């Protein structure tokens with residue numbers, strides 16, 4: 293029985309990284325429910341204005357896209373995700389906004405964003421840090437490149453779980469590994485904020501600004 297549970301867990305974990313097919317669709321919807329608190333919190337923290345152009349990287353089943361589109365009434369929401377299954381599901385969830393051209397979703401790779409430089413007022417990413425944490429330079433550089441001067445990057449992730457002895461990404465990791473990398477790329481006002489507990493997972497957001505041209 294333990295063996296069967298392990299196999300199932302391994303399959304599920306694969307779909308958390310890049311959901312595919314029917315199982316991926318199931319996991320995508322499960323993530324919408326599981327990540328509800330931090331998704332709402334991240335969107336409110338992003339302080340999106342009606343005219344903003346916002347990019348979400350790794351949008352999954354598209355719940356944050358839906359919340360962002362409600363705020364950008366005169367702007368645009370773009371999204372990029374590696375999974376064709378998630379692109380399809382997020383387009384379904386945001387069918388009206390996609391149809392009228394206020395939401396644009398496409399399949400793609402975060403390490404090679406298919407956008408011109410200086411394009412977005414905000415770049416947001418939720419629960420994606422895990423697959424780029426060990427080598428954050430390329431993705432952070434891409435995020436920086438596509439932000440407008442004065443634009444803000446905000447990414448949210450779980451750094452630990454209540455009751456566990458150690459956090460997986462403790463404050464030292466963030467301060468020694470992530471903040472210096474962001475500053476070397478050019479981000480200013482780099483900081484982190486603690487978010488709401490979500491199913492006993494501790495939530496953190498990292499924020500940085502691309503300096504305005506003086």
Ligand SMILES: C[S@@+](CC[C@H](N)C(=O)[O-])C[C@H]1O[C@@H](n2cnc3c(N)ncnc32)[C@H](O)[C@@H]1O
Pocket residue numbers: 308309310311323324327349350351352353372373374375378400401402403417418419420423
């Ligand atoms: C853990 S899920 C999080 C989904 C959603 N943000 C949420 O919180 O429910 C990670 C998402 O990142 C996407 N992803 C994985 N690797 C990627 C890459 N290299 N470029 C773009 N998206 C990627 C996956 O397809 C998946 O939808």
